[in-house]
Amino acid sequence: MPNNLILKSALSAALFMTMPVLALSQEMTVAPAPNGITIPKDYKTWQPLGVSHRSDKDSLRIILANPIAMKAATAGKTNPWPDGSMFAKLAWKDSTHPNFAAATVPGELSHVEFMLRDSKKFANTNGWGYARWLGMEQKPYGNGADFAQECSSCHLQAKETGYVFTHKAPLP
C-alpha cells in the first residue's frame, strides 16, 4: 500500500471515529438575534450544568454548558469565565405529568437562550453576548441590536459568579 493510501485510510478512520459527534450538529434555518448572534449548532451535545424551577414564571429549565464552560466550572475558574464559554438555557412552561400528579414536567417550550463569552466583542454587556429564541418557531427575541442590555442588567445580580446565575449541580 503506498504511503498516501495508508494515510488516506487512517484519516478516513479518524473521520469515521468523530462522525457520531459531528452528526449531532443540526441543520437549522433560524433567524439570527437582533445583535447578530446565531444558535450554536452543536448546543444539544453540551452537558447539563444545572436545572432550575422558576416559581415566578411557572417554568422548568435545563442549563447546558459547552466544554470550555464545563471545564472552567469543574475547576472553579469562573470569575471571569474564559472566552469561548457558552451556555444554553432551555425553558418550558410547567405541566403536570399525566400519570404522576406530584411531578411537574416540561409543557410548552417557552424559549431557548444563550450566553456567549467574548470579553472584547461583548465588552458593553460585561463580556457576555446574550440571545433568545421564543417557542418551537424560534422567533428571535428583542428589538434592536442593544436589546441585550436588558439581559445584562438582570445578570448584574450574579456579578460575584461571573454574571452567570447557574452554579454547577453537584455530581461525582
Add this chain to the structure above:
Amino acid sequence: MPNNLILKSALSAALFMTMPVLALSQEMTVAPAPNGITIPKDYKTWQPLGVSHRSDKDSLRIILANPIAMKAATAGKTNPWPDGSMFAKLAWKDSTHPNFAAATVPGELSHVEFMLRDSKKFANTNGWGYARWLGMEQKPYGNGADFAQECSSCHLQAKETGYVFTHKAPLP
C-alpha cells in the same frame, strides 16, 4: 517516513481527535448495584431528554438518554424501547438560589439512577434493568439482587409509554 511511522502518526491523530469524547468518561471506583449493574461510564455525555420537579420529594431531576434511546424518542418508537436504550436520572434536593429567591435549584445530590433496556436479560422486570446510587458517595441502593422489583412495580404506571415516565421535552 516509513509506512509504519505514517500509520502511527495518523492513528495518533485519530486518537487525539477522539480524546475530548474519551476524556469525558470518568474513572470511578463505585460498587455495583446488588443486581450487578454498574454505572455506565459515559452517561455524562448523554443528552437531556427531560427535567422534572417532584413536589412529594422536594427534588429536581434531569433525565439523560443515551443515543439509542434519544433516537427512539425522537422517532416516537418507544413501545417497546429498543434494546440498548439507557436513561440516567440525576436527582437533587431542592435549594433556593442565593441571589434569586424565585428560583429553585439543585442542593445536595440525592441520587443517580439508571434504566437499561435488555428485553431478555431483564425479562422479569419488563425488560428494564434498574440501579440507583445514593449521594456523592454513590452508595448502591437496595438489598438483594431482586431489589429492582420495587422500581419495576412503580414503573407499571408508565406501561403505556414503555415503562418510562419521561416524555421527550419539546425542542426544535
